[in-house]
Amino acid sequence: MSTFTILLGGDLIRTPLLDRQVEGSRVIAADAGIGHARMLGLIPELWVGDFDSVPADLPDDLASVPRKVFPAEKDMTDGELAIAAALERGATSLVLAGAFGGKRADHAFLHLALGVRLAEEGTKVLLTSGAQEGVPLLPGKAGFDYAGGTLFSILGFSDLSGLTVTGAKWPLNHVEVAFGSSLTISNEVKGRLEIALGHGRALLLAHPYPLPES
Incomplete structure (x- = not known):
């Protein structure tokens, strides 16, 4: 099983359980989700998005993560683009970290619905904020x-x-x-x-x- 952690822009707290869930996984960040990488001590292999929400003062190791840039006017969210990139790289299991909360309730709803759809298509999915988690x-x-x-x-x-x-x-x-x-x-x-x-x-x-x- 190939597990990818997708760092999304919602709320996230670090817990021992979350550390275990992401341990050994490959990591892709979606736009502002790169900020969670610093908290979790992770270095993504790819950073995806339109980069309109980049955190300030990123350390050099995160600022230099390879980027896949998309236009601001697009028909997929940065999170869905990051998930698509993981599936293209062979993901069979996804941890959607930062899937809840944040400034965009519409994005949080999408993550819930998308998690169910991905599970129906055969991908194992865990959605988490560290404090709460979702399983289709x-x-x-x-x-x-x-x-x-x-x-x-x-x-x-x-x-x-x-x-x-x-x-x-x-x-x-x-x-x-x-x-x-x-x-x-x-x-x-x-x-x-x-x-x-x-x-x-x-x-x-x-x-x-x-x-x-x-």
Whole structure:
């Protein structure tokens, strides 16, 4: 398996879990995502984008990363271009670091939807901000080794059918979930989390570290 980390421009914090997830991967930065490389101690092999959001005062080793420059007026985001470059280089697994938050809610939504599409096409995908992470759910059964008490939601991108959730505070047994329903928001891991999906498009969004108290 060839794993690539794509550094996107959203929120990102460094955690021991994130370090393990990106360890040994090849790295491509999308425009402002190069700023995360400095925090993570990574040197990308490629830097992609229109370079309208380049961080100031980059160290020489990052400023000299090979660039693939695109015009500002284009029909793909810098993030999607970086993902395309990784797939061209043989990526079979992607860590989309900085996929959430940031100044552009439209880009964050795209990353979620794109992650699901890529998974359907056979690419393993993890979306992460360090504090929370997303895993596309395909029809079938999947297990997750999150600690007890971990908060999670299942985000539906369509109507869902045959959804079963075990190892959770609020289990579900072969239910139908309408698109836009909040039924699967804010659940909690109790034991080993297992999710089975009969039909539909969805994504598991989990908080592997405790949320700060409000």
